[in-house]
Amino acid sequence: xSKNTIFTGAATAIITPMNEKGVDYEAFGKLLDWQIxxxxxxxxxxxxxxxxxxxxxxxHREVLKxxxxxxxxxxxxxxxxxxxxxxxxxxxxxxxxxxxxDAMLVVTPYYNKATQKGLIAMYNAIADASTKPLIxxxxxxxxxxxxxxxxxxxxxxxxxIQAIKEANSNISKIVETFALLDGALDVYSGNDDQxxxxxxxxxxxxxxxxxNPCPKIVSRMxxxxxxxxxxxxxRIQCEYLPLVNALFSEVNPIPVKAAMAAMGFAEETIRLPxxxxxxxxxxxxxxxxxxxxxx
Numbered sequence: 001x002s003k004n005t006i007f008t009g010a011a012t013a014i015i016t017p018m019n020e021k022g023v024d025y026e027a028f029g030k031l032l033d034w035q036i037x038x039x040x041x042x043x044x045x046x047x048x049x050x051x052x053x054x055x056x057x058x059x060h061r062e063v064l065k066x067x068x069x070x071x072x073x074x075x076x077x078x079x080x081x082x083x084x085x086x087x088x089x090x091x092x093x094x095x096x097x098x099x100x101x102d103a104m105l106v107v108t109p110y111y112n113k114a115t116q117k118g119l120i121a122m123y124n125a126i127a128d129a130s131t132k133p134l135i136x137x138x139x140x141x142x143x144x145x146x147x148x149x150x151x152x153x154x155x156x157x158x159x160x161i162q163a164i165k166e167a168n169s170n171i172s173k174i175v176e177t178f179a180l181l182d183g184a185l186d187v188y189s190g191n192d193d194q195x196x197x198x199x200x201x202x203x204x205x206x207x208x209x210x211x212n213p214c215p216k217i218v219s220r221m222x223x224x225x226x227x228x229x230x231x232x233x234x235r236i237q238c239e240y241l242p243l244v245n246a247l248f249s250e251v252n253p254i255p256v257k258a259a260m261a262a263m264g265f266a267e268e269t270i271r272l273p274x275x276x277x278x279x280x281x282x283x284x285x286x287x288x289x290x291x292x293x294x295x
Contacts, residue, residue, distance in 0.1 A: 003162050005186055006103045006133055007076045008204050008226065009041035010218040012211040013049040015253055016063055017266030023059055027266045029070050034265070036074050038215040041205065041222075043071060047080035047105055048142065049209050049253045054271040061095055068100045078207075082107035082137060086122050090129045097131045105135045105165060105207070110143040116151045123155050133162035135207075139190060140168050149177040156184035165190040165207045171197060178202060192218075192244045196237045199225045209252055210244050213259050213294055243292060246285040250277055258282050262295055 012035055017027035035043060045067040046052035046060055055063060064079050071077050079096035081104045083089040093104050106126055108114065114122060127134050136155065140146040146168055147155075155161050166174055167190025178187065178201045189198040192210040199205070199222065211218035217236060225233035247255045254270060258277040261268040268276050277285070289295050 003133070003159065005204055006078065006135065006163060007042035009222040010205055010211050010215065011042035011044050011076075011078060011188070011207045012040050012215055012218075013044040013047045013207050013209055014067075015212055015257055015260055015266060016046065016050040016052075016055065017260075018051075018269040018271070019267050020269065023055075023063060024266060025066055028063075028066065031260070031265050032067060032070050035211075035215050036071070039219050040075060040211060040215040041219055042076040042078060042102075043067065044078045044105055044207055045080060045101075047137075047207075048107070048139070049212070049256060050080060051253065051271055051274075052080045052082075054274075060092065064096055064101065065099050076102040078103045078105050078135065080105045080107075081126075082109075084109035084112050086125055089122075089126050093126055093130050093134075101132060103133045103135055103162070104130060105137050107137040107139065108143045108145045108147060110145075113143070113145040116148055119145070119147055119151055120154050123161060124158055127158045127160040130160050133160055135163040135165050135188070136161065136185075137165045137190065138168050139165075146173075149173060149180045152177055152185060153180050156181060162186060163188060163204070166198070167191050169194070174198065175201060192247070193237075193241060195221065196225065196234055199233070209247055209256050210240065212256050213263060213289065214240070214243075214292075240292070243285075243288050246281075246288050249281045249285065255281070255285055259285060259289060259294075262286055262289065 017024040079101035081092040138147040163186035186204045189195045189206040195206045221236040260266050
């Protein structure tokens, strides 16, 4: 099987709208449609930003199925199917393949962590069970484990392991990863403040929180870079840095849920142990959003 790029540009790690009854599917459908109308390149469902870790198993499957059906092939659907329980990640991955997701986003195991040997065994086991490509999600600030560049080289040997969402924040390690991989895996930025640096090394785009309120802008930034308009791409990255910083002024997805609620896309409902945004920090976020014409 040849490895094909899953998407190029910006994929939104979409929020999961909720209310006191559970998932708000009416709001979710409208949000998915709007993202596509605004020109987003792909959508990630039930990832970190989508509160996948606090969806029940039934909800998680329903959210994935709803999104696949609603999106209906308009853009690639990437299903968040990672877990610190490998057997569960395999089961969820098989389900997502069966319902028609285009790819899986599989986070490193959190809390129980893993050695590099364990990461290789886990990802190969999930990839063996999958009929669709995997994007490996490296976010050590949340999981306590980092995928080392040499480990990526080993994992790239599996035909179903296609790409990386890299959020380790260490640009030196990311450069080492590009050097060792030599194109064997696609790399997506997992940090909204590092998109252009990663594109400059040959990255394929970003899996973004920022593109929840700004899908058109984030996609435009990426495609400006690919089209050789580097000055415009850098301008967008820099101009929107205060908004990106505000969207991460508390633990994601607390601020982005507040942002999307302010834009009328969802209630600010968020599940414990996360709580609604601090009012002072929210005031700063909303002020920046007004400055960009988002409110």
